[in-house]
Amino acid sequence: MQARLASETDLAGFREEARSLLAHQVPPDQVDWLTAPNSDKFAEVVPAEGRGSRHVPRAAMAIVPASFLRLCEIVVLHREPERFALLYRLLWRLVHEPGLRSDPIDADMLAAQQMGQAVRRDLHKMKAFLRLRPMDDGSDDTEPLQLAWFEPAHHIVEAAAPWFVRRYAQQRWAILTPERSVRWTPATERLEFGPGVTGAGPHVPHPDDAFLLEGYRAIFGARDSG
Secondary structure (H helix, E strand, O other): OEEEEOOOOOHHHHHHHHHHHHHOOOOHHHOEEEEOOOOOOOOOOOOOOOOOOOOOOHHHHHOOOHHHHHHHHHHOOOOOOOHHHHHHHHHHHHHHOHHHHHOOOOHHHHHHHHHHHHHHHHHHHHHHHOOOEEEOOOOOOOOOEEEEEOOOOOOOHHHHHHHHHHHOOOOOEEEEOOOEEEEEEOOOOEEEEEEOOOOOOOOOOOOOHHHHHHHHHHHHHHHHHO
């Protein structure tokens, strides 16, 4: 059976699919998890909603600890292709193996926790070391555009973006990465996402201004002109 998710970070979709699979008693080894690439369309950041709910036995879901749900939120950002399979397997086991909650050395749980730690380190690295640089993007705005380049190890751009909004709320800025890009416009209070920089490849630690501006215009320029 295939479980299809809308993107690499589709937590809401994973929850819906996992609940449905659990309700229908589909064991983990019978599920193939498929993810689509993060959409290249621009989208304002809004809470995930609108997914239909499906009946799940209350008794089953009630025994899933809140700590596991929080772990899911961070593990889905990991780059490991089998992360969704691991999380569903853990969910299945938490329902069917009550002793798992008190097993400190379970291999599956340890693997998920290690993934979570890796994602948290990546988020910390992005927040600590990313530096915005003022550049002239040719706009009529009196404030310069602040641009930055970062190469995250995991799918963290959307998760990290609100932190940068809070820190740089009054500045126009954009963060470019090989996979996903984001910009903030304070005048409209709009946070937008776009694709990564095409052809950037890995390991571009210190791109020059021309590289950043070209990448920014390729991703967001059409939006500005439209």
